[in-house]
Amino acid sequence: MGINSSQQIEYRRFRLTIAYDGTSYSGWQVQPNGLAVQQVIEESIERIGGERVKLHGSGRTDRGVHAAGQVAHADLPARIPARGWQQALNAILPPDIRIMKVVITKDDFHARKSAVSKEYRYFIWNASVIPPHRRLYALHVPDMLDVHAMRDAAQRLTGKHDFAAFTANPNRVVESTVRTVFSLDVRQRASEVVMVVKGDGFLYKMVRSLAGYVIRVGQGRLPPESAEAILASRKRTARVETAPPHGLFLWRVSY
């Protein structure tokens, strides 16, 4: 389409809801090694709108993590309506990235700063064998999990806590390692166990650390009562493992 430089281009702020299969990507954010989801979408926007614009996500997702409802904003040429952007992007994006929704939003909407809560879901397949069509989207845990114990541990982690023991690199400079987990549920349906966590924000690898810890409790390798002492320690130790990325979905961002 290209840019007509003799005309003033009008921009509007668009909010995109994005789903992706993280299997083949280096994560959400553009970085030196591997292909990032953000980059693929920015390049597609450029092909459609004729110019490169920056896409601002609600937050990063790690290499291999999936999304059902990542949210991002971008200031895009307004000559293409919201539905037009959605259709044009889905027409050229690879099928492992889909634009689920596009709306025009307020000029001061910010995908990261305006977010009030995020929901992540960690999927576990708890049976001796994982069916092939679930292998890329759930962690296989063959030993029978004690879901009751997992719920007990989850309950102890809910609320406002210093989660320094549940982040991968507590030495990173962050203003604070205190976060509020609004809810942490462990749901079970047949062989599938899902950890659903909602909070005001999450530290680096915090959700996968919570999942790794809760799974370990479910395996009987730690008692649920260990949660309080681990939180209080504010130290990351080998007791807390980081669960693999492919079980994790960024499920929803609320504003």
Place this chain on the structure above:
Amino acid sequence: MGINSSQQIEYRRFRLTIAYDGTSYSGWQVQPNGLAVQQVIEESIERIGGERVKLHGSGRTDRGVHAAGQVAHADLPARIPARGWQQALNAILPPDIRIMKVVITKDDFHARKSAVSKEYRYFIWNASVIPPHRRLYALHVPDMLDVHAMRDAAQRLTGKHDFAAFTANPNRVVESTVRTVFSLDVRQRASEVVMVVKGDGFLYKMVRSLAGYVIRVGQGRLPPESAEAILASRKRTARVETAPPHGLFLWRVSY
């Protein structure tokens, strides 16, 4: 492990329940072009047991069709127990093929001849956009389906009929094109519509033809009342389309 030729090897008939992601395979059965699921499992059996044996499936599945519960039998060295075969096979098979169950069965059990019914499920994602993690396992139908009309058509196809109009190649030499469809249900849960069909046997591409026809009715392109006339015609025409393979799962075989 190798064969000890000085000893008489004891064989038992084993029954295997197999799930596979058909995306990367040329189908169940060994054929000149592409890699077949049967072949991959036979080669794995050979690596474990030291000799090539034939694996007899309940029936073929086409290129790209999935299975949740394909059943096959083979006469295997009895020195390895059923659970040992399952674990050893899953340890060396690619993750898109899984042995869900292995049992020792009667010597006259035959995966194809002993089957009394088969269940297939055809998955449809009925929304404007298909989420990435469903793209390989469901057909995307963006236009809103009339599930009521689909159920009406499905009801008319249930029972004992001559399904010549619903097979891809009615000129193939087959004893009879009469089959009994025990049940044909169309289930809906949110954006997912699933056609569940059980029958005593299915002609070549019959399930995908039933799915293609029922979807067409759901799109309002044919009335449900057309079912009887199409059955009665016993002629395959353009009214019946073959739905793509990636929405189809061989779900269960009953004995």
